[in-house]
Amino acid sequence: xxxxxxxxxxxxxxxxxxxxxxxxxxxxxxxxxxxxxxxxxxxxxxxxxxxxxxxxxxxxxxxxxxxxxxxxxxxxxxxxxxxxxxxxxxxxxxxxxxxxxxxxxxxxxxxxxxxxxxxxxxxxxxxxxxxxxxxxxxxxxxxxxxxxxxxxxxxxxxxxxxxxxxxxxx
Numbered sequence: 001x002x003x004x005x006x007x008x009x010x011x012x013x014x015x016x017x018x019x020x021x022x023x024x025x026x027x028x029x030x031x032x033x034x035x036x037x038x039x040x041x042x043x044x045x046x047x048x049x050x051x052x053x054x055x056x057x058x059x060x061x062x063x064x065x066x067x068x069x070x071x072x073x074x075x076x077x078x079x080x081x082x083x084x085x086x087x088x089x090x091x092x093x094x095x096x097x098x099x100x101x102x103x104x105x106x107x108x109x110x111x112x113x114x115x116x117x118x119x120x121x122x123x124x125x126x127x128x129x130x131x132x133x134x135x136x137x138x139x140x141x142x143x144x145x146x147x148x149x150x151x152x153x154x155x156x157x158x159x160x161x162x163x164x165x166x167x168x169x170x
Contacts, residue, residue, distance in 0.1 A: 007036035010105035050089035054136035084137035094122035
């Protein structure tokens with residue numbers, strides 16, 4: 001039985017999704033403040049993939065975004081990433097009986113590296129680059145436009161109510 005101790009350092013600004021051999025792995029904070037997990041397998045080689053899922057790529061993204069914008073009156077609504085940089089990171093790791101593999105996220109920039117590896121094991125890298133998710137970016141722009149329209153609507157409604165009923169201060 002081979003055990004892979006996997007950990008993530010460097011805060012990328014989102015919670016990364018880690019898949020090992022196609023299985024989504026749940027990462028938990030350890031005593032050092034890193035996100036980590038232990039994965040047990042019979043295989044000598046495992047494929048590790050690091051992803052990011054954007055909220056705006058989910059089913060019902062428009063209605064969910066509209067609900068949050070309306071409840072927050074456009075001001076207290078969550079902000080969506082407008083850069084929409086998604087990591088495309090995939091690599092194979094050759095395992096021993098007890099293997100420790102760490103990835104350290106580097107600053108996100110288009111076309112830049114996603115992670116640096118910290119391991120004694122052999123690593124075969126397939127991809128390690130940030131790509132722009134155009135679909136998420138387009139949808140984030142739609143939500144930003146909706147937010148601006150809702151803020152303008154709230155301000156116009158407030159002004160009209162003040163004009164009609166007055167402030168009651170004078």
